[in-house]
Amino acid sequence: MSLSFQRWIDSPSVAVAPSLLAADFSRLGEEIKSVEEAGADFLHLDVMDGNFVPNITFGPMIVAAIAKLARRPLITHLMISDPGKYIENFIRAGSSLISFHFEACRSHHAEVLEGLSSRGCYSGLALNPDTPLRAVEHLLDRIDLLLLMTVFPGFGGQEFIPDVLPKIQEASRLRKSKNYRYVIEVDGGVNLDTAPAVREAGAQILVAGSAVFGSKDYAAVIASLRG
Ligand code: DX5
Ligand code: ZN
16 A cells, blocks of 8 residues: 555544444435535444444445445444454445454454555554553554544443543654554544543544434534544
């Protein structure tokens, strides 16, 4: 991959990626159009398998349907066991970037990352709130996005875990000092109250599900999240 994922972020402030998990799926087309018109930079798609996390959402078929409707890049967040087995399907479905959990595969992380880049898909690595940055130090030079979870994955609408803030700061410091290309995305419990600290810590993409879709004015929330 020659161009960095950063090129998708054209605003000088942070980018906002609404998580469709909190959207009204009976009106998915309208919801996508509304958040895009309200200023969403990306769409964040939460794929859960009922194994890596105790919840099931949707698979590549729905991602493909979303890709048909969407005009913004799709960031697919895989919360599934054995992600390497399924990346091909999610790439074909139209994901611009696929992130998988470090905790979801035992070793072969580098192989999965390589599988993504060699197929022309941007690659992201997601970390649970209690996984330290040092666990993935050896992979940081080859990822396009680092997804730091501020809730334990599995459900939308959970409370933000502030203990993750130092990890976001550290990831941001490392990115600058080592000149890594990854973009920092923060996901879980991000709302108008918690967003300022997340931005301050160095996040570049804020994911928000319930804060956006639970509001009456998507544009106002997205603008405030951006800061
Ligand atoms: C949690 C998901 C998040 C979640 C965000 O497992 O990865 O993307 O849907 O939802 P809120 O913003 O409501 O915490
Ligand atoms: Zn997510």
